[in-house]
Amino acid sequence: MRVPYKVILIYLLGFGLLDSAQAILPIEKLDTYKGAKAYLVQTKTLPMVDIEVSIDAGDRYDPAGKSGLADMTAGLMNYGARGEKGLLSEAQIADEIADLGANIGLSVGGERAILRIRTLSRKDLRDRAVQLASAMLSTPTYDSNILAREKQRTITSLLEAETKPDYVLERRFKKMIYGTYPLADSPSVKSVGAITVSDLQKFHQQFYRGDRMIVSIVGDVDQAQANEIVQTLLNRIPRSGPAIAPLPQLERSPIEPLAQREVQIPFDSQQAHIAMGMTAVARNNPDYFPLLVGNYVLGGGGFVSRLMSEVREKRGLAYSVFSYFAPGKDTGTFQAGLQTKSDQGSLALEVMSDTIAKFIADGPTSSELAAAKANLVNGYPLRIDNNRKLLDNVSSIVWNDLPLETMEVWAKQVDAVTLNQVSAAFQKYLAMDRMKIVVLGAQNK
Amino acid sequence: MRFNLLRITFLFLLLIQLSWATAKDQSDTHEFQISNGLKLIIREDHRSPTVAHMVWYRAGSMDEVNGKTGVAHVLEHMMFKGTDKVKAGEFSRLVAAVGGRENAFTSRDYTAYFQQVEKSKLDEVIKLESDRMSNLNFDDAEFLKEIQVVMEERRLRTEDNPSSLLNESLMATAYMSSPYRHPVVGWMNDLQNMTAADAREWYRSWYKPNNATIVIAGDVDAKQVLATIEKYYGAVSAQELPVRKPQIEPQQKGIKQVQVKAPADSAQLAMAWKVPRLEPGKLDDPEPYALELLTAVLDGYDNARLNRTLVKQEKVVNDVGVGYDMVSRGPELFQINATMAKGKSVTQAQASIRKAIDEIKQKGVLESELKRIKVRILSEQIYKRDSIFGQAMEIVSTEMAGFSWKDIDYMLEKMQTITPEQVQAVTKKYLVDECLTIAVLYPQARKTIGQEGKQ
Numbered sequence: 016m017r018v019p020y021k022v023i024l025i026y027l028l029g030f031g032l033l034d035s036a037q038a039i040l041p042i043e044k045l046d047t048y049k050g051a052k053a054y055l056v057q058t059k060t061l062p063m064v065d066i067e068v069s070i071d072a073g074d075r076y077d078p079a080g081k082s083g084l085a086d087m088t089a090g091l092m093n094y095g096a097r098g099e100k101g102l103l104s105e106a107q108i109a110d111e112i113a114d115l116g117a118n119i120g121l122s123v124g125g126e127r128a129i130l131r132i133r134t135l136s137r138k139d140l141r142d143r144a145v146q147l148a149s150a151m152l153s154t155p156t157y158d159s160n161i162l163a164r165e166k167q168r169t170i171t172s173l174l175e176a177e178t179k180p181d182y183v184l185e186r187r188f189k190k191m192i193y194g195t196y197p198l199a200d201s202p203s204v205k206s207v208g209a210i211t212v213s214d215l216q217k218f219h220q221q222f223y224r225g226d227r228m229i230v231s232i233v234g235d236v237d238q239a240q241a242n243e244i245v246q247t248l249l250n251r252i253p254r255s256g257p258a259i260a261p262l263p264q265l266e267r268s269p270i271e272p273l274a275q276r277e278v279q280i281p282f283d284s285q286q287a288h289i290a291m292g293m294t295a296v297a298r299n300n301p302d303y304f305p306l307l308v309g310n311y312v313l314g315g316g317g318f319v320s321r322l323m324s325e326v327r328e329k330r331g332l333a334y335s336v337f338s339y340f341a342p343g344k345d346t347g348t349f350q351a352g353l354q355t356k357s358d359q360g361s362l363a364l365e366v367m368s369d370t371i372a373k374f375i376a377d378g379p380t381s382s383e384l385a386a387a388k389a390n391l392v393n394g395y396p397l398r399i400d401n402n403r404k405l406l407d408n409v410s411s412i413v414w415n416d417l418p419l420e421t422m423e424v425w426a427k428q429v430d431a432v433t434l435n436q437v438s439a440a441f442q443k444y445l446a447m448d449r450m451k452i453v454v455l456g457a458q459n460k
Numbered sequence: 461m462r463f464n465l466l467r468i469t470f471l472f473l474l475l476i477q478l479s480w481a482t483a484k485d486q487s488d489t490h491e492f493q494i495s496n497g498l499k500l501i502i503r504e505d506h507r508s509p510t511v512a513h514m515v516w517y518r519a520g521s522m523d524e525v526n527g528k529t530g531v532a533h534v535l536e537h538m539m540f541k542g543t544d545k546v547k548a549g550e551f552s553r554l555v556a557a558v559g560g561r562e563n564a565f566t567s568r569d570y571t572a573y574f575q576q577v578e579k580s581k582l583d584e585v586i587k588l589e590s591d592r593m594s595n596l597n598f599d600d601a602e603f604l605k606e607i608q609v610v611m612e613e614r615r616l617r618t619e620d621n622p623s624s625l626l627n628e629s630l631m632a633t634a635y636m637s638s639p640y641r642h643p644v645v646g647w648m649n650d651l652q653n654m655t656a657a658d659a660r661e662w663y664r665s666w667y668k669p670n671n672a673t674i675v676i677a678g679d680v681d682a683k684q685v686l687a688t689i690e691k692y693y694g695a696v697s698a699q700e701l702p703v704r705k706p707q708i709e710p711q712q713k714g715i716k717q718v719q720v721k722a723p724a725d726s727a728q729l730a731m732a733w734k735v736p737r738l739e740p741g742k743l744d745d746p747e748p749y750a751l752e753l754l755t756a757v758l759d760g761y762d763n764a765r766l767n768r769t770l771v772k773q774e775k776v777v778n779d780v781g782v783g784y785d786m787v788s789r790g791p792e793l794f795q796i797n798a799t800m801a802k803g804k805s806v807t808q809a810q811a812s813i814r815k816a817i818d819e820i821k822q823k824g825v826l827e828s829e830l831k832r833i834k835v836r837i838l839s840e841q842i843y844k845r846d847s848i849f850g851q852a853m854e855i856v857s858t859e860m861a862g863f864s865w866k867d868i869d870y871m872l873e874k875m876q877t878i879t880p881e882q883v884q885a886v887t888k889k890y891l892v893d894e895c896l897t898i899a900v901l902y903p904q905a906r907k908t909i910g911q912e913g914k915q
Contacts (some may be wrong), residue, residue, distance in 0.1 A: 060507050061845055093762065105772070109763035113832045116839025135839060164775060171778045171802045174725040178906065180620060187912075279913045283723065283906040285619045286612070317562075318540070318552035328549055331608030334616055354616050386557060393559025396578045400508035401846045 039399070042409055042419045043238060048245050049225030049254045054413050055241040056233045056405050064141060064234030065406045066132040066244060068152065069414050072222035073126040075197045075262060083169065083202030084210055088218045089121045089128040091165060095156035096147075103150060105161065117144040119151070125198050126343050127414065128222075131406075136235035145247045152223065153251040157215045169207050180284045180354075184455045187278060188290040191451040192348055196265045224256045225249055229413050233406040265346040268293035268449040276449075282456035287360030290453045291367065292350035295444050298342040298415040305440035306340050308432045311387040312379040313371065314338025314351055319386070325370045326353055332363045338371070344415050349445055360457025372447045378438030392426045486866060489855075490682040492689075496698040497670025500689050501855055501865055503677040505848050511582050511678035512852045514574040515589045518673070518860055519666035521646075522568045522639040522790050523704060528658050530610070530646015533566040535662045537606050539573065540564075541598035543591050548602050551588055558584050566644055569789040570860045576849060579679045583688055590692035593672065596663055603656035611652070614645045622722040622901055630730050630795075630899035633718040638709040640790045670698040673859050677852040709734070709791050716897040724903035726778065727800045729809050734895040735784065735886075737792040740862035743870055748786035749878045750886040751794060755784045756833040757825050757883065758796070758816070765816055766796070776804045776812045787861045787871075793897075794890065806900050817891050824884040834876050841872065 045053035051068075074085045094105040103111075112119050117134040130152055134144040176182040186201045193199035200206070230248065232241045282288075296302060307315075314322035314337050326336040338351035351371060355363040379387070399405050399422060412421045492500045521532050542548035555562045558581035564573045575585040618624040628643050635641035646654075676685055712734055738748040758766045759782035766780045777798040784794045798809050844850050855865040 058507075061842060063842055063846070106763045106768065109761055110832065113761040113763070113836055116835045133843060135842060164772065167775070167802060168771075168778050171726060171799075174802075175799070178723050178725050178903075281911070281913075285615045316556060318549070319556045324549075327609055328605070331605035332612070334609055334613040355612060356615065386553070390556045390559050393557075393578060393581065394561065395559065396508060396510050397559070397561060397576050400510040400848070403846060 039422045040405065042412065042422075043241075044419070045230075045232075045238065045245060046242050048242075049228075049249045049252055051225040051228040051230055051245070051249055051252075052413065053230040053241070053245045054232070054409055054419075055236070055238060056409055057235075057237065058233060058402055058405065059235050061402070062136045062235055063402070064132075064134060064136045064232065064236050064244075065402050066134075066145070066148075066234075066248070067231045067406055067410050068130040068148075068248065069229045069231070069410060070128040070130070070223055071126070071227040072128045072218070073124050075125055076218075076222060076259075077197060077200065077206075078214075079200075080206055081209055081214060082200045082206040084214055084218055085128065085222075086123045086202070087162070087165065087169070087207070087210055088215050088222075089123045089130075091157055091161065091215060092121055092130075092151040092155045093119075094161045094165070095158050096150040097154040097156060098146070098150040102156065103147070108147060108151065111147055112144070115140050115144050115147075117147075119144065119148050121151075126345070129410075138240075141236075141244070142247065145244050149248045149251065152248065155215075155219065157212050157219075159212050162210070162212055162215065166207055166210060169202070170204050173202060173204060173207065180282055180286065180288045180455055183280065183282065184288045184290050184352075184453055187280060187455075188292070188350070188451065188453045191276075191278065191453065192268065192292060192294060192350075194266055196263060196346070221256055221259060223252065225252050225254045226256075228252070229410075231406060231409045231413060233402045233409060262345075265294055268451060270446070270448045273452075277452040277454070279457065280453065280455040284456040285357060286354045287357045287363070287457040288352070288354045288455045289360065289364050289367065289457075290350060290352045291364075291371070291450050292348055293445065293449045293451060295340050295347045295349040296342055297345055297347050298411075299344075299417060300342070300347075302436075302440040302443065303342060304428045305432050305436040306444065308384065308387050308391065308429060309374075309379060309437040309441055310338055310340055310349075311391065312383045312437075313374045316387065316390060321370050321374060321383075322351065322353075322367065325366050326363060330366065332359055332366065336367070342415075357456050357458040360454055364452070364454060364457075368447070368450075371445075371450075375441045375445050375447065378434060378441065381434060384432070384434055384437065388429055388432065391429045395426050486869070489865065490686075491865070492686050494669070494690055494693060496693065496696055497668075498689070498693050498696075499673045499859070500686065501673065501675045501859070502680060502682045502685055503675070503848070503851055503855060504680060504682060505677055505845075505851065506679045508848075509579045509679050510576065510848065511579050511676060511680055512574065512576050512849045513582060513585050513589070514572060514675045514852050514856055515593070516570050516572045516673050516675070516856045516860060517666055518570055518671050518789075519662075520567050520569045520571060520789070521642055521644040523666065523702075524639060524642065524646075527650060528654065528662075529642040529650045530644075531654060531658050531662045532571055533645055534607065534610055534651070534654060535659045536564045536566045536571050536573075537610055538598050538603065538659050538663075539592055539596060541596075541602040541606060543595040544597050545595065546588065546591060548598065551592065554588060555585060560585060568640055568644055570857075572856070574849075574852075582676070582680065582685070586688055586692055589674075590696070593667055593669065593693070594696050596667070598656070598659075600656045603659060607651060607654060610645070611648065614648060614651065618643065618645060619648070622720070622724040622903075623728065625722050626720050626728055626730055626899050626901045629718045629720050630732055630897060633716050633899065634712075634732055634734070634793060634897040635709055635791070638707055638791055640709075665702050668699045668701065669693055669696050671701055673856055675852045675856040675859075677848040677855070712895045712897075715893045718897070718899045719902060720899065721902050721904050723906045724901060726802075727806050727903055728797065728901035729800070729806050729813075730795060730797045730899040731810070731813060732793040732795040732897045732899075733891050735792055735794040735890045737788055738786040738863075738871070743863075743867060743874065746874075746878060746882050747886050747889075749871075749875050750882040751784055751890070752786050752875065753830060753833055753878055754820070754825075754883050754887055755782045755794070756836070757820070757829050758782045760833050760836065765820075766813070769816055770798070770809070770812050771801075774812055775801050777801055777809050780813075787858055787863065789861050810898070817887060820884060820887045821891075825880045827880055830878070830880055830883065837872065837875060 333353040336353035780798040
């Protein structure tokens with residue numbers, strides 16, 4: 016592998032959606048059901064359908080001292096539910112999903128929990144897969160023995176993760192960048208140990224309701240069939256629920272002397288790991304496109320970015336080096352990182368800092384800007400060339416409250432970005448005297 | 461009971477519905493060989509205006525010789541470092557300019573390069589790939605920087621990764637003479653002593669049209685693509701390839717064990733048995749298919765045997781996984797990996813794994829288990845068509861192992877005919893101690909974890 020998968024993943028996240036001269040399949044709005052909005056893209060060439068439910072129930076709603084609760088609430092949906100015809104054990108759920116040739120998965124990020132179904136589109140198979148997912152989503156059983164088992168498994172994995180340089184780095188970096196915002200806290204042995212069945216039931220009751228859900232569907236179904244899917248999925252979900260306290264604002268990373276912003280973590284590994292970054296913008300920020308295009312030049316554009324050139328191509332200091340904006344619905348961050356032989360930590364940090372500082376100060380050259388736009392615009396069709404990628408796009412558009420024609424105008428918006436806009440946006444949102452820095456395992460200090 | 465009946469009905473319907481999936485006609489796929497031996501396979505898929513373009517060389521780490529492990533992968537990196545016409549780094553800039561995504565990867569069996577582009581840009585990347593098949597020309601300074609990058613890659617993926625260290629030791633222990641015993645990235649000392657000349661020699665030996673397969677999947681017209689390929693590759697001449705010695709692994713004569721100590725929290729266990737792979741020309745040999753199905757019986761879905769008993773019921777391991785791939789150039793292992801649950805020992809985990817295997821040896825597997833797995837295999841055949849990249853990967857990795865892409869559907873059909881008795885038979889025959897290697901990771905505390913400090 017010439018570039019680690021992590022970078023490829025970031026590449027995709029950073030680029031989001033694209034638009035094209037080609038005909039774009041439209042996003043159709045379905046009937047709102049139980050307060051949940053729902054959307055469809057019809058693709059008829061394969062007899063399959065992908066369905067996603069996004070739930071506004073991400074890690075940021077973990078109560079103080081219970082980090083890991085949002086994850087556990089979603090994760091245990093796999094392990095027992097009350098179906099319309101009686102209890103479904105974890106074994107029955109798993110066997111039935113397998114027998115249908117379907118996949119049902121749950122994942123939780125900072126902002127949202129996501130349930131995804133992939134099934135063949137034939138009605139009887141599709142119906143049964145959706146019924147199963149509906150039972151998991153609306154009436155999980157939260158068995159205390161299974162909770163005890165899964166807590167123990169999570170704790171064991173956490174203890175293992177704490178021996179790994181990348182995990183320790185990321186956890187510390189999150190704590191610095193999020194400050195008093197709830198995402199600052201990562202799950203710990205103590206917080207996971209504290210989760211009870213009633214915590215799960217309460218969290219589920221509070222957050223898993225129609226007015227906090229969005230359904231996205233891509234595949235071989237028409238509007239009527241898609242509406243039917245939404246109704247089957249959510250028919251036992253309450254429309255609304257108790258009031259939920261608003262989240263605090265994510266405060267912008269403040270100007271601080273270096274000593275206040277940089278942390279060195281001693282770590283006995285062969286490589287030093289470095290993270291640098293600060294708060295940035297949400298996805299619906301009008302400066303999103305200048306930042307996206309600019310970051311392609313700085314550290315997003317695979318092998319051709321400035322960071323790649325300075326750190327890897329010119330100096331051979333690292334295998335992986337990158338920067339990205341991670342824009343969410345309400346908040347966003349900027350992050351750059353690399354790993355290098357432990358005695359090169361200071362040098363690599365210096366090269367990375369200088370490269371970022373120079374870019375904030377001077378912006379891209381006109382030829383760099385043209386190259387960035389060419390890549391993003393010409394590469395558009397690759398972002399939407401299968402059902403799974405289309406689902407990723409639809410999901411991001413509707414979650415972030417973007418216009419439904421976002422895919423159609425994306426390339427135009429990229430193309431309209433000017434040098435001045437890039438420079439102005441980088442100077443407005445990023446500043447070297449605000450950057451948090453974590454250096455783990457460097458052995459030259 | 462109602463649930464069982466329901467399940468059986470669904471299963472029955474699904475099997476009928478899916479029968480077309482394997483009986484699909486192959487008219488969307490075209491194979492050509494041009495006069496210099498270059499093989500071209502085109503899968504037309506007109507769902508979206510994009511193309512996956514891949515050039516694979518049948519030269520991987522298994523073709524390396526002693527003292528030069530890792531050279532296949534190092535050359536993969538050097539392939540981006542300039543030709544007579546395209547200077548270092550320019551390849552990636554040109555691919556980026558047409559909006560392409562690109563990467564490359566090396567395995568024990570092959571080295572692969574790919575780009576994904578909008579269909580009108582296909583000619584541009586064909587031209588670039590054809591240029592570096594014949595005209596690679598990097599200088600020593602580029603090599604000296606890039607070998608540092610490769611060493612960083614090894615530090616990142618292996619030296620600081622206990623699971624990788626365990627796997628590296630497992631392979632080096634299981635195999636005595638097969639080159640599969642060496643890691644793809646190479647041993648660190650070999651990387652430290654590698655020269656630009658080593659990389660150039662590798663390139664001159666293996667990067668020939670008669671050792672390459674091009675696969676293009678997506679919205680293309682096969683005839684046009686063939687003309688473009690002939691235009692860019694036609695002038696390249698074939699060359700005799702180095703002789704590949706068989707290096708057949710001698711018969712193992714008893715259990716082998718190895719311990720690895722590395723910074724970690726949980727102990728890990730790997731058990732690997734030497735088992736047969738599917739041999740070209742012997743597509744009807746039931747054993748490899750039965751081993752594939754055994755893999756899935758043990759680990760193919762959330763309620764499969766090992767996850768159910770070891771993770772959920774006995775709680776003796778935190779995670780467990782099974783690996784076997786019947787399609788490969790070199791010898792195959794049937795491998796079970798597990799991470800211990802808190803407070804459980806490797807001995808306990810090994811006993812539980814052995815118990816699960818013994819149960820299959822004695823009682824066999826259920827018809828319903830096999831059916832479930834066969835359904836999944838069939839539905840995956842539909843899902844895989846969502847990705848042209850995945851289709852291209854499947855075609856060419858099959859070719860690299862010495863099969864034809866045309867065999868893929870036959871293999872899938874064959875898989876559907878395997879019986880519980882055949883699965884039981886391979887379990888009895890191959891999952892035995894005489895050909896078993898056990899590797900254990902014993903977790904160590906990190907030596908010096910001091911206090912966090914400010915700058």
